[in-house]
Amino acid sequence: MTLTELRYLVAVARERHFGRAAEACHVSQPTLSVAIKKLEEELDVKIFERSSGEITVTPLGQELVRQAQVVIEQAAQMKDIAKRGRDPLAGPLRLGVIYTIGPYLLPELVRQVIDRTPQMPLLLQENFTVKLLEMLRNGELDCAILAEPFPDAGLAQAALYDEPFRIAVPAQHPLAAREAISAEALKQETLLLLGNGHCFRDHVLEVCPEFARFASGAEGIQRSFEGSSLETIKHMVAAGMGITVVPELSVPQEVPRHIRYLHFEAPIPTRRVVLVWRRSFTRYEAIAALRNAVMACELPGVARING
Structure with missing residues (x-):
């Protein structure tokens, strides 16, 4: 899995809509959908329940979304730490x-x-x-x-x-x-x-x-x-x-x-x-x-x- 896929995951959970999430991430909806499907297959879990016009996060998916937010933030902190070394x-x-x-x-x-x-x-x-x-x-x-x-x-x-x-x-x-x-x-x-x-x-x-x-x-x-x-x-x-x-x-x-x-x-x-x-x-x-x-x-x- 990649940080980009984790960002897509968080965006879909936040927007509860693949189209809006894709727009927020500045990518096409097919690109985002393929990435989410790949992530679900890699983890072998169902993260989102898909129905007509509505996306819900499964209970296990909610845990994964929270962890993805932590990973994204920690990755950003690595950049911050490097910047602080030059200028806090x-x-x-x-x-x-x-x-x-x-x-x-x-x-x-x-x-x-x-x-x-x-x-x-x-x-x-x-x-x-x-x-x-x-x-x-x-x-x-x-x-x-x-x-x-x-x-x-x-x-x-x-x-x-x-x-x-x-x-x-x-x-x-x-x-x-x-x-x-x-x-x-x-x-x-x-x-x-x-x-x-x-x-x-x-x-x-x-x-x-x-x-x-x-x-x-x-x-x-x-x-x-x-x-x-x-x-x-x-x-x-x-x-x-x-x-x-x-x-x-x-x-x-x-x-x-x-x-x-x-x-x-x-x-x-x-x-x-x-x-x-x-x-x-x-x-x-x-x-x-x-x-x-x-x-x-x-x-x-x-x-x-x-x-």
Whole structure:
């Protein structure tokens, strides 16, 4: 068997479709199918159950797929070890970031990395927490920047900063003249939420638990609307459709005239942002360099966590 065949194996298990797996591997479907058949014959086991339009992995096949992922990662580590002998930071770093952090952290972080470690370009992926964790486990990412809490995947992690939340209200709203308001004061307001899958949605519902009953189902549609991104929701706030809760770094330095950003009264809700990576990942210097680059960013209004 070859590493190429093992990569095909992992791709089919991930995509559950030979055509999509072939496309992901940049080969023709017949080439991939022949390689998988050869692998099954060599191992004398059935790895995939094939039916009309659907591929499932057999129980024994799941074990083989996990082992193939380990072998692929270890083979990549051999290259990493060789590179580290010449330059510990040489080569791209594949970084995942959740949607509610990426637009506000990445512009300066990328500049910092280019200035500090130009030999280590960032290959970036924005996605939901669950998807990024899956990509980390599969070896598709080297590390990710997430907000706690998230499912424990046995990952190593380093805290980056604690980020307070702010309240965005229309400029003409009765609350707009206040400097700070309590979470209790939001109970009577129309709250605009991110859609399902965004961990920040869950953070907001922790701050305002009374809105959880409106967050799913049509019954509470008059009280709770959903948007696909924080920027979309901000436009809805500016148009007077309701209020929302946002992370500190998303507050622009020059506030638009149709929206106001208010502070929470104590206790101020926050989220902890962390850098996570697989414990088997060997480029420790790259992780340290990335963390140092984050700490060198301005990050107005957040509390950096040193050490």
